[in-house]
Amino acid sequence: MDADGNGYLDEGDFEALTARWVGLRGWEPGSADYERMRAIMMGWWSAVAALSGAERADRVSLDELMNVVDQLPAMDDAVYATADAMFDAIDENGDDRIALTEHKQVVYAWKGSSDGIEEVFPQLDLNGDGQLSRSEFRDLWADFWRGNDPAAPSQWVFGRY
Structure with a gap:
Protein backbone atom coordinates (compact mmCIF):
# COMPACT_ATOMS: atom_id res chain seq x y z
CA MET A 1 0.00 0.00 0.00
CA ASP A 2 3.00 2.30 0.40
CA ALA A 3 2.77 3.54 -3.21
CA ASP A 4 5.70 5.95 -3.02
CA GLY A 5 7.93 3.57 -1.02
CA ASN A 6 8.77 6.11 1.68
CA GLY A 7 8.18 3.67 4.54
CA TYR A 8 4.94 5.31 5.69
CA LEU A 9 1.32 5.40 4.70
CA ASP A 10 -0.07 8.82 3.98
CA GLU A 11 -3.06 10.36 2.26
CA GLY A 12 -1.33 10.12 -1.12
CA ASP A 13 -1.00 6.34 -0.74
CA PHE A 14 -4.76 6.06 -0.25
CA GLU A 15 -5.37 8.37 -3.22
CA ALA A 16 -3.11 6.05 -5.28
CA LEU A 17 -5.01 3.01 -4.02
CA THR A 18 -8.27 4.67 -5.01
CA ALA A 19 -6.87 5.52 -8.44
CA ARG A 20 -5.81 1.90 -9.03
CA TRP A 21 -9.27 0.66 -8.08
CA VAL A 22 -11.28 3.10 -10.16
CA GLY A 23 -8.81 2.71 -13.01
CA LEU A 24 -9.39 -1.05 -13.13
CA ARG A 25 -13.07 -0.44 -13.67
CA GLY A 26 -12.91 2.76 -15.70
CA TRP A 27 -15.01 4.63 -13.16
CA GLU A 28 -14.92 8.36 -13.79
CA PRO A 29 -14.91 11.08 -11.12
CA GLY A 30 -18.47 12.01 -10.31
CA SER A 31 -19.89 8.55 -11.03
CA ALA A 32 -21.59 6.76 -8.13
CA ASP A 33 -19.08 3.88 -8.19
CA TYR A 34 -16.09 6.24 -8.23
CA GLU A 35 -17.43 8.32 -5.36
CA ARG A 36 -18.34 5.24 -3.30
CA MET A 37 -14.87 3.73 -3.71
CA ARG A 38 -13.14 7.02 -2.99
CA ALA A 39 -15.25 7.58 0.14
CA ILE A 40 -14.37 4.11 1.44
CA MET A 41 -10.64 4.38 0.74
CA MET A 42 -10.29 7.92 2.04
CA GLY A 43 -12.47 7.01 5.02
CA TRP A 44 -9.96 4.30 5.83
CA TRP A 45 -7.14 6.84 5.59
CA SER A 46 -8.99 9.08 8.06
CA ALA A 47 -9.58 6.15 10.40
CA VAL A 48 -5.98 4.93 10.15
CA ALA A 49 -4.63 8.41 10.82
CA ALA A 50 -6.98 8.98 13.76
CA LEU A 51 -6.71 5.55 15.41
CA SER A 52 -3.02 4.84 14.89
CA GLY A 53 -1.59 7.07 17.61
CA ALA A 54 0.79 8.38 14.96
CA GLU A 55 3.45 10.83 16.04
CA ARG A 56 2.68 12.87 12.93
CA ALA A 57 -0.82 13.51 11.63
CA ASP A 58 0.25 13.28 7.98
CA ARG A 59 1.86 9.83 7.97
CA VAL A 60 1.55 6.43 9.65
CA SER A 61 4.36 3.94 10.19
CA LEU A 62 3.92 0.18 10.02
CA ASP A 63 3.95 -0.07 13.82
CA GLU A 64 1.32 2.66 14.05
CA LEU A 65 -0.78 0.88 11.39
CA MET A 66 -0.61 -2.28 13.48
CA ASN A 67 -2.18 -0.28 16.35
CA VAL A 68 -5.20 0.17 14.09
CA VAL A 69 -5.24 -3.48 13.05
CA ASP A 70 -5.31 -4.39 16.76
CA GLN A 71 -8.53 -2.36 17.07
CA LEU A 72 -10.33 -3.95 14.10
CA PRO A 73 -11.93 -6.81 16.08
CA ALA A 74 -14.17 -4.16 17.67
CA MET A 75 -15.05 -2.61 14.29
CA ASP A 76 -17.30 -5.25 12.66
CA ASP A 77 -19.47 -2.78 10.77
CA ALA A 78 -16.50 -1.03 9.13
CA VAL A 79 -14.71 -4.27 8.27
CA TYR A 80 -17.79 -5.89 6.72
CA ALA A 81 -18.82 -2.70 4.89
CA THR A 82 -15.37 -2.57 3.33
CA ALA A 83 -15.57 -6.28 2.45
CA ASP A 84 -18.90 -5.72 0.70
CA ALA A 85 -17.60 -2.70 -1.21
CA MET A 86 -14.50 -4.62 -2.23
CA PHE A 87 -16.61 -7.58 -3.34
CA ASP A 88 -18.79 -5.31 -5.49
CA ALA A 89 -15.71 -3.73 -7.04
CA ILE A 90 -14.02 -7.08 -7.67
CA ASP A 91 -17.10 -8.80 -9.13
CA GLU A 92 -16.57 -7.21 -12.53
CA ASN A 93 -19.21 -9.23 -14.37
CA GLY A 94 -21.81 -8.91 -11.60
CA ASP A 95 -22.44 -12.65 -11.22
Missing part, protein backbone atom coordinates in the same frame (compact mmCIF):
# COMPACT_ATOMS: atom_id res chain seq x y z
CA ASP A 96 -22.12 -12.46 -7.41
CA ARG A 97 -18.98 -14.61 -7.53
CA ILE A 98 -15.28 -13.78 -7.66
CA ALA A 99 -13.31 -15.85 -10.15
CA LEU A 100 -9.52 -16.14 -10.20
CA THR A 101 -9.16 -13.48 -12.89
CA GLU A 102 -11.22 -11.05 -10.84
CA HIS A 103 -9.31 -11.83 -7.65
CA LYS A 104 -6.03 -11.12 -9.43
CA GLN A 105 -7.35 -7.61 -10.01
CA VAL A 106 -8.03 -6.98 -6.31
CA VAL A 107 -4.55 -8.09 -5.39
CA TYR A 108 -3.09 -5.89 -8.10
CA ALA A 109 -5.13 -2.92 -6.89
CA TRP A 110 -3.90 -3.32 -3.31
CA LYS A 111 -0.30 -4.34 -3.95
CA GLY A 112 0.52 -3.27 -7.48
CA SER A 113 1.25 -6.90 -8.40
CA SER A 114 -0.79 -10.08 -8.67
CA ASP A 115 2.15 -12.48 -8.74
CA GLY A 116 1.45 -15.86 -7.17
CA ILE A 117 -2.33 -15.60 -7.03
CA GLU A 118 -2.81 -18.74 -9.12
CA GLU A 119 -1.05 -20.72 -6.39
CA VAL A 120 -2.95 -19.26 -3.42
CA PHE A 121 -6.47 -18.93 -4.86
CA PRO A 122 -7.26 -22.62 -4.23
CA GLN A 123 -6.43 -22.03 -0.54
CA LEU A 124 -9.05 -19.28 -0.43
CA ASP A 125 -11.66 -21.32 -2.31
CA LEU A 126 -12.60 -23.51 0.64
CA ASN A 127 -15.44 -25.35 -1.09
CA GLY A 128 -13.38 -25.94 -4.24
CA ASP A 129 -15.92 -24.59 -6.72
CA GLY A 130 -13.41 -22.32 -8.46
CA GLN A 131 -14.86 -19.05 -7.18
CA LEU A 132 -15.52 -17.06 -4.01
CA SER A 133 -19.06 -16.26 -2.96
CA ARG A 134 -19.83 -13.00 -1.17
CA SER A 135 -20.06 -14.89 2.11
CA GLU A 136 -16.71 -16.63 1.58
CA PHE A 137 -15.05 -13.35 0.64
CA ARG A 138 -16.53 -11.47 3.63
CA ASP A 139 -15.25 -14.12 6.01
CA LEU A 140 -11.80 -14.21 4.41
CA TRP A 141 -11.55 -10.40 4.36
CA ALA A 142 -12.65 -10.03 7.97
CA ASP A 143 -10.34 -12.77 9.18
CA PHE A 144 -7.40 -11.31 7.26
CA TRP A 145 -7.77 -7.99 9.07
CA ARG A 146 -8.91 -9.31 12.46
CA GLY A 147 -7.62 -12.85 12.76
CA ASN A 148 -4.41 -13.95 14.37
CA ASP A 149 -3.88 -17.44 12.96
CA PRO A 150 -0.92 -17.30 10.55
CA ALA A 151 -2.01 -20.65 9.07
CA ALA A 152 -5.56 -19.51 8.23
CA PRO A 153 -6.47 -19.37 4.52
CA SER A 154 -7.48 -15.74 5.00
CA GLN A 155 -3.83 -14.79 5.35
CA TRP A 156 -3.52 -15.28 1.58
CA VAL A 157 -6.27 -12.83 0.56
CA PHE A 158 -3.63 -10.47 -0.85
CA GLY A 159 -1.40 -13.23 -2.16
CA ARG A 160 2.07 -14.14 -1.03
CA TYR A 161 3.98 -11.69 1.09
Whole structure:
Protein backbone atom coordinates (compact mmCIF):
# COMPACT_ATOMS: atom_id res chain seq x y z
CA MET A 1 0.00 0.00 0.00
CA ASP A 2 3.00 2.30 0.40
CA ALA A 3 2.77 3.54 -3.21
CA ASP A 4 5.70 5.95 -3.02
CA GLY A 5 7.93 3.57 -1.02
CA ASN A 6 8.77 6.11 1.68
CA GLY A 7 8.18 3.67 4.54
CA TYR A 8 4.94 5.31 5.69
CA LEU A 9 1.32 5.40 4.70
CA ASP A 10 -0.07 8.82 3.98
CA GLU A 11 -3.06 10.36 2.26
CA GLY A 12 -1.33 10.12 -1.12
CA ASP A 13 -1.00 6.34 -0.74
CA PHE A 14 -4.76 6.06 -0.25
CA GLU A 15 -5.37 8.37 -3.22
CA ALA A 16 -3.11 6.05 -5.28
CA LEU A 17 -5.01 3.01 -4.02
CA THR A 18 -8.27 4.67 -5.01
CA ALA A 19 -6.87 5.52 -8.44
CA ARG A 20 -5.81 1.90 -9.03
CA TRP A 21 -9.27 0.66 -8.08
CA VAL A 22 -11.28 3.10 -10.16
CA GLY A 23 -8.81 2.71 -13.01
CA LEU A 24 -9.39 -1.05 -13.13
CA ARG A 25 -13.07 -0.44 -13.67
CA GLY A 26 -12.91 2.76 -15.70
CA TRP A 27 -15.01 4.63 -13.16
CA GLU A 28 -14.92 8.36 -13.79
CA PRO A 29 -14.91 11.08 -11.12
CA GLY A 30 -18.47 12.01 -10.31
CA SER A 31 -19.89 8.55 -11.03
CA ALA A 32 -21.59 6.76 -8.13
CA ASP A 33 -19.08 3.88 -8.19
CA TYR A 34 -16.09 6.24 -8.23
CA GLU A 35 -17.43 8.32 -5.36
CA ARG A 36 -18.34 5.24 -3.30
CA MET A 37 -14.87 3.73 -3.71
CA ARG A 38 -13.14 7.02 -2.99
CA ALA A 39 -15.25 7.58 0.14
CA ILE A 40 -14.37 4.11 1.44
CA MET A 41 -10.64 4.38 0.74
CA MET A 42 -10.29 7.92 2.04
CA GLY A 43 -12.47 7.01 5.02
CA TRP A 44 -9.96 4.30 5.83
CA TRP A 45 -7.14 6.84 5.59
CA SER A 46 -8.99 9.08 8.06
CA ALA A 47 -9.58 6.15 10.40
CA VAL A 48 -5.98 4.93 10.15
CA ALA A 49 -4.63 8.41 10.82
CA ALA A 50 -6.98 8.98 13.76
CA LEU A 51 -6.71 5.55 15.41
CA SER A 52 -3.02 4.84 14.89
CA GLY A 53 -1.59 7.07 17.61
CA ALA A 54 0.79 8.38 14.96
CA GLU A 55 3.45 10.83 16.04
CA ARG A 56 2.68 12.87 12.93
CA ALA A 57 -0.82 13.51 11.63
CA ASP A 58 0.25 13.28 7.98
CA ARG A 59 1.86 9.83 7.97
CA VAL A 60 1.55 6.43 9.65
CA SER A 61 4.36 3.94 10.19
CA LEU A 62 3.92 0.18 10.02
CA ASP A 63 3.95 -0.07 13.82
CA GLU A 64 1.32 2.66 14.05
CA LEU A 65 -0.78 0.88 11.39
CA MET A 66 -0.61 -2.28 13.48
CA ASN A 67 -2.18 -0.28 16.35
CA VAL A 68 -5.20 0.17 14.09
CA VAL A 69 -5.24 -3.48 13.05
CA ASP A 70 -5.31 -4.39 16.76
CA GLN A 71 -8.53 -2.36 17.07
CA LEU A 72 -10.33 -3.95 14.10
CA PRO A 73 -11.93 -6.81 16.08
CA ALA A 74 -14.17 -4.16 17.67
CA MET A 75 -15.05 -2.61 14.29
CA ASP A 76 -17.30 -5.25 12.66
CA ASP A 77 -19.47 -2.78 10.77
CA ALA A 78 -16.50 -1.03 9.13
CA VAL A 79 -14.71 -4.27 8.27
CA TYR A 80 -17.79 -5.89 6.72
CA ALA A 81 -18.82 -2.70 4.89
CA THR A 82 -15.37 -2.57 3.33
CA ALA A 83 -15.57 -6.28 2.45
CA ASP A 84 -18.90 -5.72 0.70
CA ALA A 85 -17.60 -2.70 -1.21
CA MET A 86 -14.50 -4.62 -2.23
CA PHE A 87 -16.61 -7.58 -3.34
CA ASP A 88 -18.79 -5.31 -5.49
CA ALA A 89 -15.71 -3.73 -7.04
CA ILE A 90 -14.02 -7.08 -7.67
CA ASP A 91 -17.10 -8.80 -9.13
CA GLU A 92 -16.57 -7.21 -12.53
CA ASN A 93 -19.21 -9.23 -14.37
CA GLY A 94 -21.81 -8.91 -11.60
CA ASP A 95 -22.44 -12.65 -11.22
CA ASP A 96 -22.12 -12.46 -7.41
CA ARG A 97 -18.98 -14.61 -7.53
CA ILE A 98 -15.28 -13.78 -7.66
CA ALA A 99 -13.31 -15.85 -10.15
CA LEU A 100 -9.52 -16.14 -10.20
CA THR A 101 -9.16 -13.48 -12.89
CA GLU A 102 -11.22 -11.05 -10.84
CA HIS A 103 -9.31 -11.83 -7.65
CA LYS A 104 -6.03 -11.12 -9.43
CA GLN A 105 -7.35 -7.61 -10.01
CA VAL A 106 -8.03 -6.98 -6.31
CA VAL A 107 -4.55 -8.09 -5.39
CA TYR A 108 -3.09 -5.89 -8.10
CA ALA A 109 -5.13 -2.92 -6.89
CA TRP A 110 -3.90 -3.32 -3.31
CA LYS A 111 -0.30 -4.34 -3.95
CA GLY A 112 0.52 -3.27 -7.48
CA SER A 113 1.25 -6.90 -8.40
CA SER A 114 -0.79 -10.08 -8.67
CA ASP A 115 2.15 -12.48 -8.74
CA GLY A 116 1.45 -15.86 -7.17
CA ILE A 117 -2.33 -15.60 -7.03
CA GLU A 118 -2.81 -18.74 -9.12
CA GLU A 119 -1.05 -20.72 -6.39
CA VAL A 120 -2.95 -19.26 -3.42
CA PHE A 121 -6.47 -18.93 -4.86
CA PRO A 122 -7.26 -22.62 -4.23
CA GLN A 123 -6.43 -22.03 -0.54
CA LEU A 124 -9.05 -19.28 -0.43
CA ASP A 125 -11.66 -21.32 -2.31
CA LEU A 126 -12.60 -23.51 0.64
CA ASN A 127 -15.44 -25.35 -1.09
CA GLY A 128 -13.38 -25.94 -4.24
CA ASP A 129 -15.92 -24.59 -6.72
CA GLY A 130 -13.41 -22.32 -8.46
CA GLN A 131 -14.86 -19.05 -7.18
CA LEU A 132 -15.52 -17.06 -4.01
CA SER A 133 -19.06 -16.26 -2.96
CA ARG A 134 -19.83 -13.00 -1.17
CA SER A 135 -20.06 -14.89 2.11
CA GLU A 136 -16.71 -16.63 1.58
CA PHE A 137 -15.05 -13.35 0.64
CA ARG A 138 -16.53 -11.47 3.63
CA ASP A 139 -15.25 -14.12 6.01
CA LEU A 140 -11.80 -14.21 4.41
CA TRP A 141 -11.55 -10.40 4.36
CA ALA A 142 -12.65 -10.03 7.97
CA ASP A 143 -10.34 -12.77 9.18
CA PHE A 144 -7.40 -11.31 7.26
CA TRP A 145 -7.77 -7.99 9.07
CA ARG A 146 -8.91 -9.31 12.46
CA GLY A 147 -7.62 -12.85 12.76
CA ASN A 148 -4.41 -13.95 14.37
CA ASP A 149 -3.88 -17.44 12.96
CA PRO A 150 -0.92 -17.30 10.55
CA ALA A 151 -2.01 -20.65 9.07
CA ALA A 152 -5.56 -19.51 8.23
CA PRO A 153 -6.47 -19.37 4.52
CA SER A 154 -7.48 -15.74 5.00
CA GLN A 155 -3.83 -14.79 5.35
CA TRP A 156 -3.52 -15.28 1.58
CA VAL A 157 -6.27 -12.83 0.56
CA PHE A 158 -3.63 -10.47 -0.85
CA GLY A 159 -1.40 -13.23 -2.16
CA ARG A 160 2.07 -14.14 -1.03
CA TYR A 161 3.98 -11.69 1.09
